[in-house]
Amino acid sequence: MCMMLYIASDRPVPLVAWNDGAPSFNVSKLNENSKAVRQRFSKPHIYYLGSHQGCSCGFSYGRDTYDEEEESAARESVRRLSAYLAQAIEIAGPLELYSCWDGDQEDEPQFRDSITPNEIGGDAFWFRERQFITLTR
Numbered sequence: 001m002c003m004m005l006y007i008a009s010d011r012p013v014p015l016v017a018w019n020d021g022a023p024s025f026n027v028s029k030l031n032e033n034s035k036a037v038r039q040r041f042s043k044p045h046i047y048y049l050g051s052h053q054g055c056s057c058g059f060s061y062g063r064d065t066y067d068e069e070e071e072s073a074a075r076e077s078v079r080r081l082s083a084y085l086a087q088a089i090e091i092a093g094p095l096e097l098y099s100c101w102d103g104d105q106e107d108e109p110q111f112r113d114s115i116t117p118n119e120i121g122g123d124a125f126w127f128r129e130r131q132f133i134t135l136t137r
Contacts (some may be wrong), residue, residue, distance in 0.1 A: 007027075030130035
């Protein structure tokens with residue numbers, strides 16, 4: 001099972017294509033399996049955010065035991081996520097994020113937080129299961 005991270009905005013934000021040859025941070029439109037997550041958001045434009053692993057599990061480090069290469073890749077995915085979110089706020093204003101395990105998209109959030117993009121990262125970082133985040137400057 002994989003962690004899933006979604007973003008919602010008032011205006012469209014840029015897509016970032018997945019590259020099989022160089023896996024890294026990516027942003028895509030919702031696929032049919034993820035349509036149920038729409039009910040979590042108040043904003044109309046909803047996207048899926050993926051890490052270097054393809055899923056959102058790679059937006060986590062400092063919590064699990066990783067080898068040096070995976071730790072470095074996870075830190076880079078989180079760094080790129082933070083930079084992307086800062087850019088998206090400039091384009092679309094405040095954002096909403098929802099993290100959950102695949103299959104839990106319809107479940108109500110257990111945690112609600114309000115943060116800025118520069119709070120994403122640090123010595124250790126991960127999203128909590130069923131966490132709804134309001135993201136502002």
